[in-house]
Amino acid sequence: MYLRAVHAESSIKSILNFIQTNPLGVLTTAIPSSTYPFLQSSHIPWVLDISDDPGAAAISNLDSPTQRLEHDVMVLFTGPHHHYVTSKFYTETKPATAKVVPTWNYAAVQVYGKATIYFDSSKPETSSFLSQQLRDLSGQCESSIMGYTGQDGNPEPWSVSDAPERYIEIMKKNIIGIDISIESIGGKFKMSQEMGIGDRKGVIEGFSNLGTDTGLHIAEMVKERGEMKDQSK
Structure with missing residues (x-):
């Protein structure tokens, strides 16, 4: 990902918060195979362990039985709001010189690391890892995304224990877990x-006048990030 200094986020806390707020990431792997493409990308929800900064996820669409992948993997997280920026919004430069072009506004975080694959649920280590990931991932999504906290009138969250134990054990046979350092x-x-x-x-x-949720969000982000830039001078 190309990073101009003016667009780069220097706060690790802000970056980690972005991942937690937008947990669906695109995992890109490079795995030699005679039957599948060398490069593959998979949409996977992730759980972030802040203590030592790994991401972890349970997935079912990787096809390699490798325990430790040889090559680095990359995960790309993107914000839910992005938009085309017309040159007409540049109300100062366009009338003065017309030296402006359209662009696109967005927010993203890119992670590189080493991946360990957990794929055989009959092994105690893998079974334990998958069980923990199922609990952590569903707990994270139920509370932070759905708002199901069981408090202040909110519904109780769904938990793994709500499903029959035997059913979960069967499902774990079709799940691959990934831990990225x-x-x-x-x-x-x-x-x-x-x-x-x-x-x-x-x-x-311009974005405020669009009257859409995305437009209003982008307008607020442009204001916030612009103020941060001006204050850093």
Whole structure:
């Protein structure tokens, strides 16, 4: 991922929070195989262990039985709101010189690391890992995404124990678990920071006037990231 300094996120806390808020990541692997493409990408929800920064997920669509992958893997997380930016939003530069082009605003985090694969649920270590991932992943999604906390009138969250134990054991036979030890991580918030104050105001107004949830979110992010840039000078 190309990172211009003006778009790069330097706060690890902010990057990790982004992953927790947007847990569906695209895992890219490079696995030699005579039957499958060398490069594959899979959409997988992840659980982040803040203590030592690994990601972990339970999935069922990788096809290699390797315990430890030889090559690094990459996971790309993207924010839910992104949008095309028309040059017409640049209300300062476009009328003055017309030297502007359209672009796209978005936020993303990219993770590189070594992956360990857990694929045989008959082994105690794998069974334990998969059980923990099922509990952690469902707990995270039920509470943070669905808002099911069982408190303040909110519904009780679904838990693994709600399903028959035998059923879960059968399901675990069709699940592959992945644990990634993170070796490098980078965050990018491309929200018109490269533009001057006048053009950013035009972008904020333009997106606000769209009247959509995405437009309002992008407008707020452009405002927030622009202020951060100005304060860092």
